[in-house]
Amino acid sequence: MTAIQVRGLRKSYRGHAAVDGVDLDIRQGEVFALLGPNGAGKTTTVEILEGHRKRDAGDVDVLGADPATAGRAWRARLGIVLQTANDAAELTVRESVRHYAAYYPNPAGPDDVIEQVGLTAKADARVKSLSGGQRRRLDVALGVVGRPELVFLDEPTTGFDPEARRQFWELIRNLATSGTTILLTTHYLDEAEALADRVAVIAGGRIVAEGTPATLGGRSTAKATVSWLGPGGRETRTTDTPAALIRELGDHELPELTVTRPSLEDTYLSLIGAPR
Amino acid sequence: MTTAALPSTAGLGLSRGVAELKQFFRQKDHVIFTFTFPAFILVLLGSIFDDAYPGGVTVGQVFAASMVGAGIVATSFLNLGIGVALDREDGTLKRLRGTPMPAAAYFLGKVVLVAVASLAEVVLLLAVGMVVFDVTLPTEAARWFTFAWVFVLSIISCSLLGIAISSFAKSAQSAAAVTNLPYVGLQFMSGIYIPISELPDWMLTVGAVFPVKWAAQGFRSVFLPDSMMVQEAAGSWELGKTALVLGGWCAIGLVLCLLTFRWTNRRAG
Known part of the structure; x- marks a missing residue:
């Protein structure tokens, strides 16, 4: 209804x-x-x-x-x-x-x-x-x-x-x-x-x-940002396949590893065309 | 889904009236301003002028009778001119518009408020008049009949004009100024504060266009002996003309209300 x-x-x-x-x-x-x-x-x-x-x-x-x-x-x-x-x-x-x-x-x-x-x-x-x-x-x-x-x-x-x-x-x-x-x-x-x-x-x-x-604005399928602390400082990569990327990075620990997708706020701001 | 019937407009008007009365009498500054102000002025004016007319009627008694007219203009015109602007500003009207309450119930509630407040105002002013200026109440039924119709026509015409003028105020604050200007001005021009014999002709002419003069003259005819008739501008009580002018303002007020009433302050935007 x-x-x-x-x-x-x-x-x-x-x-x-x-x-x-x-x-x-x-x-x-x-x-x-x-x-x-x-x-x-x-x-x-x-x-x-x-x-x-x-x-x-x-x-x-x-x-x-x-x-x-x-x-x-x-x-x-x-x-x-x-x-x-x-x-x-x-x-x-x-x-x-x-x-x-x-x-x-x-x-x-x-x-x-x-x-x-x-x-x-x-x-x-x-x-x-x-x-x-x-x-x-x-x-x-x-x-x-x-x-x-x-x-x-x-x-x-x-x-x-x-x-x-x-x-x-x-x-x-x-x-x-x-x-x-x-x-x-x-x-x-x-x-x-x-x-x-x-x-x-x-x-x-x-x-x-x-x-x-x-899922708003393709949020759930948007590129993920993978970030960790490497030997030479913080490293950041954006990818469609974060799991594959992490496997690829090898078998050692990745300190401060995060995988993030756009927040609702990021999605919203890009949708209304506001400068970020 | 519900099949229960919607509440009746008359019942809702009455329940609006109860809510209006509670709010009016709990708002002390508002009560003092519109309600006891005319009594205060009456005591002041009656104490300043203490001469008597031929036949023994004192100036204080004339003031008391006239002030009944001015008092119910305060409890109707002034009260609604400011009150409806306030309802528009504080969200009362906006909220009511979102409910199934018919608009007529809102206006009925205002009528109940004005009727009760005006009757109380008359009682207060007459009590002051009787205690301070030896005003005596008439005993003839015909005079009370005059009182009844002058009272009803005055509060209806002035209430409608008050609702209409509330739409001209941009905010509740400006409503006090917008309504007080004609209210105070017309009391001077209608011979409420100053005896008619002292007023220039043009003022009498302007005053005679508006309801205040006719309300006051109507109440003088109720509370003063007929020997005082000669003090009026026309030399008589002019009751027929009073009914005509007050009735005419009821019609004009209704038309103005229908043309100008707004639920919110905001224009389309």
């Missing part, structure tokens, strides 16, 4: 093509990451999928409906986790989650959702007293309280410290385990690698590569 299908999506602002022929297929239950630099067309694409922006051309199907014309019943099946919001500062966490639960026909129990995002101890605290990380957990709670089939997560861990990020990833993994389809946009490649089943890189309004984090 397909959760999102996009064909030939285009959107221009004042003659500038922000999205220039994007195709996407996201299966139900998949965690899909959309990577790309600022201005690549990520946000425009996602906003069109959410039904918040009109498209110029192309076919878009999200949960079996066209977002441009779909109504409240369709929207009740989506969850949108905002990137930046400071709303409802004066309400408590529990009041906020309860209030948003009331918008949906078949919501989860507010207290269960609060527990799921790890805010039980803060349930009666005013939203304005939460830390940045707790605030984002509340954003997730408000996004999933309606038991959505599809969740949009827009750069969810920007500004997090490493520990908070790990905890947040765990939360997203739990959500994914329950069968929810997740479309994640992010700047962080380790985040995509940690969470996503599949990744697409968008640059200049087009999808320039798509695959699993391990």
Whole structure:
């Protein structure tokens, strides 16, 4: 089953093509990451999928409906986790989650959702007293309280410290385990690698590569770099057949031997054409 | 898949209203600014001028009646002009737009907020008026009927104009300035702060175009004896014209809202 299908999506602002022929297929239950630099067309694409922006051309199907014309019943099946919001500062966490639960026909129990995002101890605290990380957990709670089939997560861990990020990833993994389809946009490649089943890189309004984090952009079959400490200093060779090369180097030990392939970051930077 | 029905718009409007009220009354600076400010001004003004009109009505009593009008303009126009701009800036509207909540429920919630805050404002101002300036409440049903329709038409027209003007502010901070300018200016031109007899004609003419003057005059007709009618610019309470002007602003406000309302601050980009 397909959760999102996009064909030939285009959107221009004042003659500038922000999205220039994007195709996407996201299966139900998949965690899909959309990577790309600022201005690549990520946000425009996602906003069109959410039904918040009109498209110029192309076919878009999200949960079996066209977002441009779909109504409240369709929207009740989506969850949108905002990137930046400071709303409802004066309400408590529990009041906020309860209030948003009331918008949906078949919501989860507010207290269960609060527990799921790890805010039980803060349930009666005013939203304005939460830390940045707790605030984002509340954003997730408000996004999933309606038991959505599809969740949009827009750069969810920007500004997090490493520990908070790990905890947040765990939360997203739990959500994914329950069968929810997740479309994640992010700047962080380790985040995509940690969470996503599949990744697409968008640059200049087009999808320039798509695959699993391990195979993106031919990463798994790219030339390997073999490096070791020789008698005269560090030696480095690139090869398609690293095992054969190491056999060839003989039967003595190779100190500090490493075999590396391009990291996701290397692959990503070459895909978006950034200087390294 | 779920087959459960979507919650009703009216029910959601009510639950928005409860959330709005909680947030309004928990935000102390906002409450002081829009809510107790008119009462504060009333005490100040009534204490500065202490003369009486022929027939024994004091200037303080006239201020109290006029200030009821100005007060509910604060709890409707000022409150929503700033409040909706704030909702746009802090992400409230953006988040709501991503839920199955119908837009009408958001506006219903604002109506509940304005109605409750405005009633509380009237009670506060009348209490101050009764204690400090010996204002007496009318006993005739006809006057309370006038009170009811002037109140309803005033808060509807001013709420709609407040929502409309919020779209002209680039940020929540500028919204305070954008809404206060017409609010304070029109209070002078509508004879709230300064008795009508002291105002130049052109000011009266400008003031007579906008709802503040008619709201204040409507409340004067409720809380002052008919002997005070002669102090009005037209020499009468002009209730028919009041209904017409306030009703007209309801229609204009609705059209402006529909034309200008935005969910976010960001233009297409």
